[in-house]
Amino acid sequence: MLKVEELTTDYGPVRAVDGVSLEAPAGTVTAVLGANGAGKTSLLRTITGLVAARSGRVTVGGTDITRMAVEEIVRRGVAHVPEGRGVIAELTVEENLRLGGLWRRSGAAPVSEIYELFPRLDERQHQPASRLSGGERQMLSIGRALMGRPEVLLLDEPSLGLAPVIVAQIMAMIRALADNLGLAVLLVEQNARSALSIANRGIVLNLGRVVADREPGELAADEQLRHAYLGF
Amino acid sequence: MTKFIDLTLSGISDGAVYAAVALALVLIWRATRIVNFAQGAMLMITTFIASAVISSSGSYWLGFAVALGAGLVFGALVERVLIRPVESAPPLNAVILTLGLYTLLVAVAGMIWGNTPRSFPPAFSLRGYSVGGTRLLFTPNDTFIVLVVIGVAVALAALFRLTSLGLQMRASAFAPEVARLLGVRVARMFTVGWALAAVAGALAGVLVAPSVFLGPNSFDPILISGFVAAVLGGLDSPPGAVIGGVSLGVALSYVSGYAGSSLVPLAALVILVAVLMLRPGGLFAASAERRV
Numbered sequence: 001m002l003k004v005e006e007l008t009t010d011y012g013p014v015r016a017v018d019g020v021s022l023e024a025p026a027g028t029v030t031a032v033l034g035a036n037g038a039g040k041t042s043l044l045r046t047i048t049g050l051v052a053a054r055s056g057r058v059t060v061g062g063t064d065i066t067r068m069a070v071e072e073i074v075r076r077g078v079a080h081v082p083e084g085r086g087v088i089a090e091l092t093v094e095e096n097l098r099l100g101g102l103w104r105r106s107g108a109a110p111v112s113e114i115y116e117l118f119p120r121l122d123e124r125q126h127q128p129a130s131r132l133s134g135g136e137r138q139m140l141s142i143g144r145a146l147m148g149r150p151e152v153l154l155l156d157e158p159s160l161g162l163a164p165v166i167v168a169q170i171m172a173m174i175r176a177l178a179d180n181l182g183l184a185v186l187l188v189e190q191n192a193r194s195a196l197s198i199a200n201r202g203i204v205l206n207l208g209r210v211v212a213d214r215e216p217g218e219l220a221a222d223e224q225l226r227h228a229y230l231g232f
Numbered sequence: 233m234t235k236f237i238d239l240t241l242s243g244i245s246d247g248a249v250y251a252a253v254a255l256a257l258v259l260i261w262r263a264t265r266i267v268n269f270a271q272g273a274m275l276m277i278t279t280f281i282a283s284a285v286i287s288s289s290g291s292y293w294l295g296f297a298v299a300l301g302a303g304l305v306f307g308a309l310v311e312r313v314l315i316r317p318v319e320s321a322p323p324l325n326a327v328i329l330t331l332g333l334y335t336l337l338v339a340v341a342g343m344i345w346g347n348t349p350r351s352f353p354p355a356f357s358l359r360g361y362s363v364g365g366t367r368l369l370f371t372p373n374d375t376f377i378v379l380v381v382i383g384v385a386v387a388l389a390a391l392f393r394l395t396s397l398g399l400q401m402r403a404s405a406f407a408p409e410v411a412r413l414l415g416v417r418v419a420r421m422f423t424v425g426w427a428l429a430a431v432a433g434a435l436a437g438v439l440v441a442p443s444v445f446l447g448p449n450s451f452d453p454i455l456i457s458g459f460v461a462a463v464l465g466g467l468d469s470p471p472g473a474v475i476g477g478v479s480l481g482v483a484l485s486y487v488s489g490y491a492g493s494s495l496v497p498l499a500a501l502v503i504l505v506a507v508l509m510l511r512p513g514g515l516f517a518a519s520a521e522r523r524v
Contacts, residue, residue, distance in 0.1 A: 048413060050409065050412075050413075070412040070413065071412060071415055071416070071417050071418075074412075074413065074414065074415035075415060079413075080413045082409075082410065082413060086407065086409075086410040086413065088403055088406050088407045088410060088411075089406075090402070090406045091399075091402065091403065091406070095399055098396070098399060099399055099400070099403050099411070099414050099416070100414050102396050102399070102400060102414075102415065102416070103414070103415030103416070104415075144414065148414070148415060
């Protein structure tokens with residue numbers, strides 16, 4: 001499980017993440033919600049070490065990863081699917097997938113396992129990833145993250161730019177990953193309604209701070225909160 | 233007709249050397265977006281080392297192998313010691329560093345080995361093949377040059393396409409941040425890229441040294457041709473570098489054979505300007521596909 005304690009991150013003079021604490025237990029989906037600029041992406045980038053934390057602590061299964069390099073954090077079982085999906089367009093679908101499991105060497109998931117999960121990718125194995133649709137790219141980047149058999153999955157706006165039908169499919173799949181593989185999922189979303197529909201817990205950020213940390217049902221029922229931060 | 237074929241063949245041989253230099257520049261450019269102006273000086277140093285080994289051991293092949301090995305170590309060292317510290321700074325900082333390294337290496341070579349160019353032995357005979365009584369420009373050593381460069385190009389292609397090291401290197405070049413998030417040790421991949429580039433450079437050095445002689449500044453013109461070849465091929469693509477090198481070699485060989493060798497540097501410049509004006513992405517650019 002992932003545990004974040006009093007995490008603070010600055011971009012120059014701007015405080016992007018301000019004393020955030022949260023827990024993402026194994027087998028659950030924790031939704032991190034909030035408007036543009038609320039600090040959601042910065043939170044994920046700090047957890048994976050792309051941005052250095054100013055203070056606070058991040059632990060995975062009890063191991064402190066706060067000051068580790070990105071490559072080492074990945075090796076502690078944290079997979080980060082970045083905003084915009086991060087598919088490498090110049091590589092083929094299969095090359096993208098293989099890349100995700102290389103650090104695990106023989107411990108990586110077999111590519112066939114990912115193709116079983118996403119039959120659409122199987123049909124396009126040898127095509128460059130640049131030819132994929134938005135939904136397929138999202139499947140590829142999630143599948144690629146699964147190649148390293150992570151324990152913690154950080155997803156940054158997986159619904160961005162996708163049609164509602166595809167968003168529903170992706171959300172259902174994220175839920176299934178938490179249930180079936182026991183992953184601790186931290187799901188950053190602007191699409192609060194979709195995210196809350198599959199989440200065990202909802203956290204609302206504003207200006208880098210946690211303004212609410214509740215059950216999804218309670219969040220959706222709080223009209224003031226919904227209007228102020230969630231946009232529905 | 234014989235002259236045409238002969239010029240084509242010797243152009244291919246010159247072009248193979250340009251291709252090797254272009255590969256050295258391209259491997260570094262696509263990994264770290266730096267034009268390595270020190271490449272000519274780095275291959276000069278490795279060729280001097282080869283020369284020292286050959287004259288003390290008497291074995292050409294030992295010198296050849298030592299040059300490549302020295303290139304490997306030298307390239308990795310330059311990346312780790314000079315380039316890594318300015319990796320997050322604007323690329324211009326690193327480019328200026330390579331210019332500084334160029335100056336330093338040329339001065340050091342002059343101090344150690346002197347500034348008078350010396351001869352360097354070829355691997356095979358420099359007497360042209362004789363066909364029907366006429367002696368060609370194309371020599372057995374040219375055959376060797378062409379075959380070695382083809383071998384290196386094929387080996388690099390295989391490395392990039394077929395191995396997981398190559399996959400990680402390509403990922404690091406295309407999308408360094410995503411590669412890090414997938415656990416690729418990107419900094420290490422850059423070191424490997426610089427090392428391989430310096431091997432290609434060292435190879436060009438020992439191959440061309442018999443015809444340009446060996447001195448601190450002997451390889452400056454080769455670096456310029458290699459740069460033109462790299463631009464011709466799109467700066468980003470190793471196959472482009474090879475095709476660019478060979479095309480340039482053949483074109484310059486025709487200019488030299490039909491219009492006079494004094495026009496060669498001018499012709500190279502004209503080709504460079506023409507490519508930059510008409511196809512700034514290079515003749516074989518992959519950049520159109522790279523928009524995401």
